[in-house]
Amino acid sequence: MSTNQPPHDASRTTQSAKVPSHPHGAASPAGRHPAPPCTLVIFGAGGDLTKRLLVPALYNLAVDRLLDDGMQIIGVNHGERETKAWCDDLHDALQKFAADKASTFHAGKLDDSAWNWVAQRLSYMAGEFEDDGTYRRLAQQLGGEARGGVVFYLAVGARFFEPIVERLGKAGLLSEGDGMFRRLVIEKPFGADLASARDLNRHLRTFVKESQIYRIDHFLGKDTVQSILALRFANAMFEPVWRREYIDSVQITASEVIGVEGRGKLYEQTGAFRDMVPNHLFQLLGMVAMEPPNSFDAEAVRDKKAEIFAALKPLTPDDVVFGQYANGPGGVAYRDEPDVAKDSRTETYAAARVQIDNWRWAGVPFYLRTGKRLTARSTEISVQLKSVPFLLFRDTPVVSLTPNILTLRIDPSHGMSFDFNVKTPGAVVQIGAVRSSFDYDDFFAEQANVGYETLLYDCMLGDQTLFQRADGVEAAWAAVDGVLHRALGAALPVHEYTAGTEGPAQADALLARDGGAWRALAQAAPKKP
Missing domain, CATH: 3.40.50.720 (NAD(P)-binding Rossmann-like Domain)
Incomplete structure (x- = not known):
């Protein structure tokens, strides 16, 4: 003692x-x-x-x-x-x-x-x-x-x-x-x-x-978030392809089925974008995109994350979609929530197309989305690899190949899955999409955790690895400031979406112009039998 x-x-x-x-x-x-x-x-x-x-x-x-x-x-x-x-x-x-x-x-x-x-x-x-x-x-x-x-x-x-x-x-x-x-x-x-x-x-x-x-x-107190660095840097099969030559795009999702839960007054001052994008979602982006540090020393890790935030291309109005939930199967409209103005233009959904101007990620879009009263609760990161040449299959009945997607499930289920292609059984060459997955609960004993244990413990130890530094905070705000403060002072349009759906259609168009599509939220949050 x-x-x-x-x-x-x-x-x-x-x-x-x-x-x-x-x-x-x-x-x-x-x-x-x-x-x-x-x-x-x-x-x-x-x-x-x-x-x-x-x-x-x-x-x-x-x-x-x-x-x-x-x-x-x-x-x-x-x-x-x-x-x-x-x-x-x-x-x-x-x-x-x-x-x-x-x-x-x-x-x-x-x-x-x-x-x-x-x-x-x-x-x-x-x-x-x-x-x-x-x-x-x-x-x-x-x-x-x-x-x-x-x-x-x-x-x-x-x-x-x-x-x-x-x-x-x-x-x-x-x-x-x-x-x-x-x-x-x-x-x-x-x-x-x-x-x-x-x-x-x-x-x-x-x-x-x-x-x-x-x-x-x-977010950084979650074991599944901390495991992103272990996944990348402890496995020889991932890091060699973790770059623009092999990765087509990255999707980062943090969706909720609940509304503002009595926090209308506070939410009116903040909105989904400020509440989630320049902090939580950018922190996940930083873990995915950072260069390998020379050690897991706190400053070495935070230096690499700060480099990523400094390399973010400033967002423009064309890179962002805002939405607000209306009455639907998922609940009442946002404007009918307590302490919310009847003509509120506060967004409860935000999607963004983010680009990183550095050698590793040039040309690879990172799509971020967050929202309330959506189809499913899910926090996940999906890394889509580029398609292989179709040349080999041009004389077969195969019409298209499913892209390889590595998905890191952070909440509420904890694990990882990988979508890839195999030949289906039979005499004719047919390609079928399959999924290999792993759940933490299948391999490790469940740990009691509210998400703050590691953060409090590290603070007492004096380990700042999982905490944000001033330069990183300011670089993140710098990347979004042009959206928050448009030159003419005009507010971004806020598109209505039905409570209990996947968000406004305009968010789909954000990816469609690059030839992509959001992963379905129901698919993003699988339920165990």
């Missing part, structure tokens, strides 16, 4: 004074060791992100014995309440999630010893985010000079990023020294366009070094 523990917080008088060691008393999983002792300070302790993702992720890390016994968790939020009341609220939510989502938690039920381990390290501190007094009290609770490691997690709206960071900096809470690290975690949006992204980065770097900033994109 580590002796480097932050000072005990007197507010925990409602709980046992004994702080238990790790549940089960067993070692961490092979090849992994507990993160160093630290204090995690969560701004927005009463919010949905903390309840649904951060605390469940911490619980799963505790079950896997990947947190140090010296860890402490301080929740900061407006509104007075007792630490025990906060703990009880988190416990109730965790129990519900464990019952509803077996794949999210070990054994599909709550492990009381693991929860008690987490609960004994929780403390609540009331405070307004823009009140200097909050940060003086926080400094006292952290223990004077706040020695040891501290991670400040901003689970708050973007409007609070700058005031919180400024007050942390002025209170001296972001200063590092011997034996003490200070890390700052922020969630997207990292700005709303290029200008605001630059302003945010400038403000952050006034008070904290870039090496201390961890910009989270939860």
Whole structure:
């Protein structure tokens, strides 16, 4: 048990004074060791992100014995309440999630010893985010000079990023020294366009070094996303053909069957394009398109991703299609959702044709699409290879050859498939399309995961590989800024599509002019028998 523990917080008088060691008393999983002792300070302790993702992720890390016994968790939020009341609220939510989502938690039920381990390290501190007094009290609770490691997690709206960071900096809470690290975690949006992204980065770097900033994109916390690099660089059969000479096009899809789910007010300010394209979908594009790094060192990987974003050809209105769902079998119209304007022009669907101006990818289109109230929920990447010459089959009944497509399934099913051609049985030469597939569940034990475990663990370790860097963020916004801010100020047209379908017809035309077509969403999200 580590002796480097932050000072005990007197507010925990409602709980046992004994702080238990790790549940089960067993070692961490092979090849992994507990993160160093630290204090995690969560701004927005009463919010949905903390309840649904951060605390469940911490619980799963505790079950896997990947947190140090010296860890402490301080929740900061407006509104007075007792630490025990906060703990009880988190416990109730965790129990519900464990019952509803077996794949999210070990054994599909709550492990009381693991929860008690987490609960004994929780403390609540009331405070307004823009009140200097909050940060003086926080400094006292952290223990004077706040020695040891501290991670400040901003689970708050973007409007609070700058005031919180400024007050942390002025209170001296972001200063590092011997034996003490200070890390700052922020969630997207990292700005709303290029200008605001630059302003945010400038403000952050006034008070904290870039090496201390961890910009989270939860897509990168998914094992299936991280496996893209393993697929490319650990298999001799893929990397040699991963270039313009062999690849015809790439499709990246993130579709949902749900609507805005009560987030109409927020969604009206954002829309599908800003919400998904320059961050989540570009991050997937970066993993697919980046050059091989010389190591898996964080900066080596992030350098290669930043090169890809810098090489993106700026989008024009001809490269983008926006849509908005109307009444249909998939649900009510977007304009009928709560807190949505009756004449709203906010897009709930966005498709884009993206080009990368570098040697490897010149001439290869990357088609991106995302939307709500579509036919199926699916996050996938499909890499279509170029067709082979038809010469060999000109004197046979074969009319056409199905293109070879490698598909990486990220959500909700996890795996990979490859479409290719074979000769069908019989005396006559006929070609039939077949599919070879693999599912993670068939080869590996299911791991409890809400998508934040790896990200939190890496942040505590100081590994920034899966976190965005300022230059990459700004390069991504630069690629889309011409669409967000057209020269004449005219808005892009927003085309209607029926809820429960595959999106607006205009998105089909985006590919048809290149001779291509979207993969069917029902095909993209196969269901297991």
